[in-house]
Amino acid sequence: MTQPALHDMGVAQLAAALRAKEVSAVEAAQHFLARAQAQQALGAFVAIDENATLAQARAQDALLAAGNAPALAGVPIAHKDIFVTRDFPTTAASKMLAGYRSPFDATVVAKLADAGCVTLGKLNCDEFAMGGANENSAIAPVGFDAPQPVRNPWDTARVPGGSSGGSAAAVAARLAPAVTGTDTGGSIRQPASFCGITGIKPTYGRASRYGMIAFASSLDQAGPMARSAEDCALLLSHMCGPDPLRDSTSLDRPAEDFSRSLHQRLDGLRIGIPAEFFGDGLHADVRAAVDAALKEYEKLGARLVPITLPRTALAVPVYYILAPAEASSNLSRFDGVRYGHRAAQYTDLLDMYKKTRAEGFGDEVKRRIMIGTYVLSEGYYDAYYLQAQKIRRLIADDFQAAFAQCDLIAGPVAPTVAPQIGAQTDPVANYLADIYTLPASLAGLPGLSLPCGQGAAGLPVGLQLIGNYFDEARLLGAAHQFQCATDWHQRRPEGI
Template sequence: GSAVAVAAGLAPAATGTDTGGSIRQPASFCGITGIKPTYGRASRYGMIAFASSLDQAGPMARSAEDCALLLSAMCGPDPDRDSTSLDRPAEDFSQGLAGSLGGLRIGVPKEFLGDGVAPGVRAAIDAALAEYEKLGAKRVEVSLPRTELAIPVYYIIAAAEASSNLSRFDGVKFGHRASQYKDLAEMYMKTRAEGFGDEVKRRIMIGTYVLSHGYYDAYYLQAQKVRRMIADDFQAAFRDCDVIAGPAAPTVAWALGAHSDDPVADYLADVFTLPGSLAGLPGLSLPCGFDGGMPVGLQLIGNYFAEGRLLNAAHRFQQATDWHQRTPTGF
C-alpha cells in the first residue's frame, strides 16, 4: 500500500518494513525507490514484530535523494524502546549523494541472472549495469552459491519467530477478539481463526512445527547454521566488489490473485531479497526499466553500514536516467 501511494502520487514518500523484501519488492513492482538499512540501524519501535531477527524499517520515495533524507531521520540508536537498535550515531546520508562512481566495483552474482529470471527483466538489468559502466563503475563477476537455500532457510526462521511473536494476539490484550464464545479456550481459537488471514495462519503453523519437540534441531538449528554460511558468502563476495547488483525480483508484478492457489510461487519470488535479509545487510531497489510496460527494479546490496554508498550509486544512476520519473503502462 505504501509503495502504491508513492507511485500514484498520493504521497511524496512513505515508510515501510522489510523482513524478507517488503520494501524492495514493492518498490521494484511499483517503479519507485526503497531502501532497507542494515539490521538494527533504524528503530523498530511501533512495528508489529513478525520475525524479530529480520524485521527492519526503511523509507520509500520516487528518488534516492528523497530516501536519503528520510533515512537520515530514521536511523540512530533507540536503546530505551528497541533492544535490537545499534549504538551507532545517525548520519546525514544526503551529504555523499554526489560522489563519483569512478572505480566502484559492482559485483554481479551469476546466481542472480540464471534461468528463473524473465528475459525482459534481465535485459533491463543488463542495460542498467551498462549505464553504470558509463558512469565509471566496473562490473565484476562474483558468486553467492547458497542463494537458493535462502528460501527454505528464511521460511523456517521467519515462521518460527512469527509463531512466537504472534502468540500474544490471543484476544485478551492485543488485536481482534471474537464476539461469541463459550469459554476461554474457544475465545482463543475463534479469535485467532477470525483475526489471522490464511497466509499468516500458514506461517504460524510452519513455525510451531519447526520449533516443536523432535524438530527443533532438525529444522530451526540447521537453518540458523546455513544462515551463517549465507552471510559468509556475502563477505567473500565483498572482498572482490563494493556493492552487489541484480534484480529485486525474477519477474515484474503479477496479476492480483495469480498465486492465490500456489503460495510457494510467492515464496520463490523472494529469492533475490532473502539472502541479504538473512545476512542483515542493507539493500536498495531503484527503477531501471520496464518489461511489458511494468516496472523492473535493480537491487543494490551493500556491506554492513554501507547505506550511504548504496544511495550514492542510486542517485548518480537517477541523475543519468529518468526511469524513476516514468510511470508504468502495462495495466
C-alpha cells in the same frame, strides 16, 4: 520557469518550497489529501483523518513562520499500517486489530514527526506484513466497505507487490512524496520494483523497531520509499539512530547524513555480479532491463566484477523456516485477552483462544503460524530451526567473501514484472519469487531497489543494489548517480 505541481515535487524540492514560503504546510497537506480522495480506487490508504493531518500542518506552519522549523517541516508523508500511531488507527491490515488505537507513536513515526513531517494517513499492506502482493489485507481501504487488494498504478489489474504495496502505490500515484515501509524478506524492495519507485532497507538495527508490529524480529527493518535516492537519503537520515531503552536490537550508532555520498563519482566502483542471480528463473524482459542498467553503470565509471553467492538457493527454505518460527512466537500475544479482536461466543479460556485466532487471522498468517509452530516443536527444532540458523550464518559469510572482491552487489529485485491480481495462487511459488531479496535480509545487509527500465507490458523493472554493513550512504550515492544519468525514476503511470 513554471513551478511544478506539488505532487510532482520530491521531498527535497517540497521542503525547500515550504521553507521559502512558496506554499504552506496546510496547502500541501490539503493538496495530497485531495489526491488521495480522488484515487481511492487504488486502495492504498486504510486510514485518513483530515483534522489530525491539518492540525499537524498548522503546527509546522507556525514553526516555519517563527523561523525555527526542522529540516522537513511541512513535508507530507504516510506510514505503512505496521507502525503504531496515536492520531490514526493501527490495524496491521488484520481483523485482529480492527479499530485499535495506540497510546504512543512508533519511534520511526516520532523521529519523522520531529523532523517536521506531516502524516497524511496509514497505508494498506499484507496482513502483519506477510505477503508479496498486498492481496492479504483484511481491512477495507478508504472508500470501500470490504477488503480489497491494492492496485498497481501502472496497471490496476496488477499487484503493487508486498507487503508494503500500499506504500509503493501511494508514491507511484503521487499521493505522497515519500512513505515508510518495512522489509522482512524484501517487502520494501519488491514493491518498489513493481511500482517503479526507489526504496531502501537499511542495515538491520539501524532503525528502531519500537512500535513496529513484529512479524520476524530478527529480520524486520523499517525504511523509506520515495521516487528518488536523494529523497530516500533525506528520510533515512531522520529515521535512523539508537533506541536502546525501547529496542534491544537497535544498534549503538549515531544518526548520520546519508546524503553525504550523493554527488560522489563512481570511477573505480566495483560492482559484484552474482552468477546465481542470473539463472533460468529470471525472465528475459527483466534481465534485459537489468543488463542495460549495468552497462550504464560501466559508462559512469564502475567496473563489473563476477562473483558467486553459492548458498543463494538455500535462502528460500531458510527464510521460510526462520520467519514463520519468529512469527509464531510474536503473534501468540494476540489471544483476545488484552487487546484486539475477541470471539463473541466461547465456552472456556482455551476455546476463546482458538475461536479468537481462527476469526482474527487470515489464511496466510495462519499458514505461517502453523509452519513456525511445527519447526519449533519438540523433535523438529534441531532438525529444522537450528539447521536454518547455521545456514543463515553461512549465507552471511558468502556475502563477506564477495565483498572482499567488490564494493556493491547488483542484480534483479524480482524475477518478473508485477503479476496480475489473483494470479499468485500457489504459496510455494510465491515464496520462491523472493529468491533475490531474501539473502540480504538473512545477512542483515542494506539493500536498495531503484527503477532501471521497463519489461513486459511496459511495466517497471527494479535494479537491486546490496551494500556491506552500514554502507547505506554508498548505496544511495550509486543510485543517485544512476538517476542523474537516466530518467526511469521520473516516469509515471499513464493518467497520473
